[in-house]
Amino acid sequence: MAGIATVMMFITTLHLASLVRALNVNYYENTCPHVDSIVAASVHKATMNDKTVAAALLRMHFHDCFIRGCDASVLLESKGKTIAEKDGPPNISLHAFYVIDNAKKALEEVCPGVVSCADILALAARDAVTLSGGPTWDVPKGRKDGRISMATETRQLPAPTFNISQLQQSFSQRGLSLEDLVALSGGHTLGFAHCSSFQNRIHRFSPKQDIDPSLNPSFGSRLRSICPSHNKVKNAGTSLDSSSTLFDNAYYKLLLQGESIFSSDQALLTHPTTKALVSKFAYSQEEFERAFVKSMIKMSSITNDGQQQIRLDCKFVR
Missing domain, CATH: 1.10.520.10 (Peroxidase; domain 1)
Known part of the structure; x- marks a missing residue:
């Protein structure tokens, strides 16, 4: 059933x-x-x-x-x-x-x-x-x-813990493509993430590794300092990128440097099509903006x- x-x-x-x-x-x-x-x-x-x-x-x-x-x-x-x-x-x-x-x-x-x-x-x-x-x-x-x-x-x-298969399914069910997925993910250039959304990457990631190895080590350590395993600070978290009130392509640049926040962000680098688009948008703000507008209208x-x-x-x- x-x-x-x-x-x-x-x-x-x-x-x-x-x-x-x-x-x-x-x-x-x-x-x-x-x-x-x-x-x-x-x-x-x-x-x-x-x-x-x-x-x-x-x-x-x-x-x-x-x-x-x-x-x-x-x-x-x-x-x-x-x-x-x-x-x-x-x-x-x-x-x-x-x-x-x-x-x-x-x-x-x-x-x-x-x-x-x-x-x-x-x-x-x-x-x-x-x-x-x-x-x-x-x-x-x-x-x-x-x-x-x-x-x-x-x-x-779509959850911040989704892998690429789950993301692709979620978007395709709504008539959205892999390019739409990568372009709309660029909306993470604005905003803030609470610790609960990325705890899975910095505490007990796997039986053998406490921190997600795809994270830049120093960045992972910084996230752990902000969000300790027994965090009691209400609304603790971090900005989604280095310019969280400015709409730019910093999100993609940081993603390629191992400084993404969500598992769903990192997942974009695990598929050849989405990884190529991440690189394209990291290289060109103009290409990102063009794709973002197209995908926003579509969504x-x-x-x-x-x-x-x-x-x-x-x-x-x-």
């Missing part, structure tokens, strides 16, 4: 990835022509006050799109016995939801009931990248907001045909 359930989940996810709604960059041209600038203003204000917001919004969008497509289900609050995605274990550390709420409130004042929370989140993720020194792009719009959000489904998110276009709406409050179903 477990095998059948796994196959059915795989088929369902494939179906989800194939149902790509016809999105349009000019979707709100007549109904809410200033949507881009209104969302950008909200993101800009937040990032000026908190440098962690950019990484938070980019991660939030990724986590939203990988569950039921980009339908803003990650924004919904738990209600009664229904535990929502945002309260699932992989999403506990998500934050900056207020940025989306503020943008939604501003949009409701000028074009009520028109702009979906899912579109706001897609725009905010783009703005987060741009305001961090990364590229900009035209975001296709027209997503609808989903009605379902379940914490149990967050188990479908952001994953939608589904379930019961959907335009929420008036991003936290609650109408």
